[in-house]
Amino acid sequence: MTQAKQPIIQIRNVSKRFGKVTAVDNISLDILAGEFFVLLGPSGCGKTTLLRMIAGFEMPTEGQIFIDGQDMSLVPPNKRPVNMVFQSYAVFPHMNVTDNVGYGLRISGVSKGEIRDRVAEALELVKLGGFEDRMPDQMSGGQRQRVALARSLVMRPKVLLLDEPLSALDAKLRAQMQFELADLQDKVGITFVTVTHDQDEALSMASRVAVINKGEVAQLAPPADLYEYPANRFVADFVGSVNIFEGKLTLDEPDKAAVDCPGLGKIYLNHGVTGPHGADVWVALRPEKIYLHVPGKGKAVRAAAQDAPDGHNLARGTIKGMSYLGDITLYEIQLGGGQMIRVSRPNLSRHDQEDFTWDDKVSMHWRADSPVVLLS
């Protein structure tokens, strides 16, 4: 499998400026053969521009893009070994499914018999067997997307580009398509590069994610690393939900560190953070990593916090808001200093034993390996 780790796309110092606006700012990254790569970022961050540069619809102002080792600078879109699934799907409305899927093969002069076989195979792959004669306006959005997918896959590209593939689908279908896309990628073994603003989508499908902010790569990591070890506040905040507190680094040794957060209290970590002593840092704490209990009760659970010295990793507050989401309940808790912290709690049983409600005084604690210290 080491052979599959060759970079199929190399992006080298690529910038794109539209007049005075810089859409992509000196990005360099490698996309490996066979991986499911996701470009994640808020709208207007330059991720779509980057994808369109790979496809050849935009030319980089600076830098180069290599696909399979070949410089793409002078290669027009119709000569590139990549295919794209557009956000609007761009299914040709005047052609039926067979003609849509066979279009690329037809204009490249493939024999009729081969077109028929490959179209059938591609339709089977996206589970559209039996839809051969349908016109696009007789199909749902999800089905049209499958046509667009088949139309690209039938070309056997080295890389398949997908521009916000799931944004137009409803929630249920989106969840299903996330699995199907990952499954499909596994089956065909083609490198997928997807653009999305939806973090769930990125986390569930990607083998690696590049978080893009203001035209730059904020972090490039596998989904779990992105969530558990965000590199900066932007990533911590953009991927998932998080509580961020400002503080000062008071202790930093190879096996432990401590941060003094005026808003939250003393925070102890069971690993070093390698930041300058006394530096301004931010502590990120995910809502689901905080245990909630009534002060004085629940001692057994509290044992989990005993990996920190006394008085560390504990906080008290008052419940100011609750939202019941079925699988979890979200609590908005006001800390002593007036700041709000968000805590989520899985509803493990149908009837909650603790039965928290508004204005309850609660205490919180968390494990010493839960907080993430961010330097930027």
Place this chain on the structure above:
Amino acid sequence: MMFNRTPIAPLEYTRKLWMRSWVGLTMLFLYAPLIILMVFSFNDSKRNVVWKGFTLKYYEKALHNDSLVEALVNSLTIATLATIVSLVIGALAAVALWRFRFPFKGLVEGTMSLPIIVPEICLGVAFLIFFAKVDWPTDLPWPLNLSAITIAHITFCFPFVAMVVRARLASFNKEEEEAAKDLGATEWQAFRDVLLPHIRPALVAGALLAFTLSLDDFVITFFTSGPDTITFPVKVYSMVRFSVTPEVNAASTILILLTVILTFIALKLQGVKGIAETH
């Protein structure tokens, strides 16, 4: 009680009396003159005033009137040529204006629609002076003797085609064209396979517009026609100057029928194509 009608809902305009009568009046206003013209083409009388009985003799007479038939053939020839050329120029102009950004684009767009705005009489005089100045030959054999009129007709027909095509292009999803190129299509293939099918209805509509505009144009044709070239509207005008005989009615009825049939065929072609694509 069981004969009670269901009450008229607020949006059921077709069931409201005032609405029906208003529609009826509008129809009458629009079509009464045409119907009278057609009915009196069968009138067995030299005058067009009193109904004397049914006859087809004026149709026979009209069809045996050589100069009338010649005028009709001229008109149809001019209209066909003008339509084809307008279609090509108009569609290309529309695509160019839609796709590209270039200096003085607004000016180009404005001047292009000028022939629509400028009064016909001015255009007519302009053409008269222009063709005289360049010494356009008037004694050419058929159909070259129609060239001056045809050129004039193209001038005021193609902006209409361009306008209709432009409006249609606004609804085109550019990603479709990009998808075609992404799948390996050249610029020309993408145009032929994706853009052209999208604007086809506009091309049919534009062609119909151009054809009818050219066919019934009087003013500009009157100024640009040479001494020996005559078109149908000009011929009818010269016949009417003596007296409005049922022969004129008959000729006009034939023309109306011809345009209706042509329009019908054009729309049908469009429809058949659409149906054929679904199967």
